[in-house]
Amino acid sequence: MALRLLSLIFLRLVGLLVLLGRSPASEDVELLVLRHEVAVLRRGTSKPRLERADRAVFTALVRLLPKALRTHRLVxxxxxxxxxxxxxAAKWTYPHRHGRPPVDEVIAGLIERMAGENHR
Structure with missing residues (x-):
């Protein structure tokens, strides 16, 4: 029990030292991400639905966070x-076409005439 308490105190002190060594810009980005997460969660739905604007904000801000903080975010x-x-995938997918495309009637008639003239 005492060892666990000492290790917990040690971890908290190391975490405090890490916080003191962070730049103000990093702290500002983290605050912006947290505020936007709170705004999304305040919408009152059971599962937060992110709109395109929310996704754009999170994508831009999460890249600026330190790696240790990226994994514990909403996004x-x-x-x-x-x-x-x-x-x-939505931009570069093509419609699925099944079967052979239709042949023009003029070309089909030409193929039939050539096949009738050529016995081989």
Missing amino acids: TPATILRWHRRLV
């Missing part, structure tokens, strides 16, 4: 990659 790097894959 993780894996989520941003999934959004990017969906955008690329």
Whole structure:
């Protein structure tokens, strides 16, 4: 029990030292991300639905956070990659066409005439 308490105190002190060594810009970015997360969560739905504007804000700000803080956000790097894959897939997918495209009637008639003239 005492060892666990000492290790917890040690971890908190190391965390405090890390916080003191961070730049003010990093702290500002973290505050912006937290405020936007709170704004999304205040919408009152059971599962927060992110709009395109929310995704853009999170994508821009999460990149500026330190790596240790990225994984504990509402939007993780894996989520941003999934959004990017969906955008690329939606932009670069082509309609699925089944079967052979139709042949023009003039060309079909020419093929039938040539096949009748050539016995091989």
